[in-house]
Amino acid sequence: MNMIDKTDTEILNLLIENSRAQWQEIGDRVHLTGQAVKNRINKMEKLNIIEGYTLKVNLHKLGKSLIAFITVFMKSSNHSEFKKYILNNSLIIEATRISGDGCYMLKAAVLDDKELTKLLDEILEYGNYKVNLAIENVK
Known part of the structure; x- marks a missing residue:
């Protein structure tokens, strides 16, 4: 059972491009009225296809x-305390439980190496870690 059609997919792609786009503007591009787009x-929100809207911030x-x-x-194997730590730490901007090499993949945005060191020292209470630093944002 297909819950969405080609037009819904086009609407999703336009929202991904610009989640603040007006319904009428989207409608003009997919050949519908603004009300039909709404x-x-x-419908996609009720089906939880659209889970929410986000804001992209320039962290630099x-x-x-x-x-x-x-x-x-x-x-x-008791991960509940670590999950609480993740949820309450504003430096951690993304967190995913993973399979394979490791248990969690965290994305953290920090001011400098001193703040990163403090964060890593806190993580050591829960487990060991491996760190990779971003050098260029491609997409």
Whole structure:
């Protein structure tokens, strides 16, 4: 059972490009009225195809000059405390539980190496880690 059609996919792609686009503007591009676009977006929200809308922030302009990708290797199988730590730490901007090499992949935005070191010292309470630093954002 296909929940969305080609037009819905086009609408999703336009929203991914610009989530602030007006319904009428999207409608002009997919040959629908603004109201029809609104109805399709509402349907996709109810189906949880669209889970929310986000804001892309330039972290460098906020002084967050280092982006670190941290693979965490947990010391124990009790992950609940680590998940609480992740959720309450504003330096960690993305977190995913992974399979393969490691248990979690974290993306952290920090001011400098001193702030990164402090973060890594805190993570050591939960497990070991491997760090990769971003050198260029391609996409």
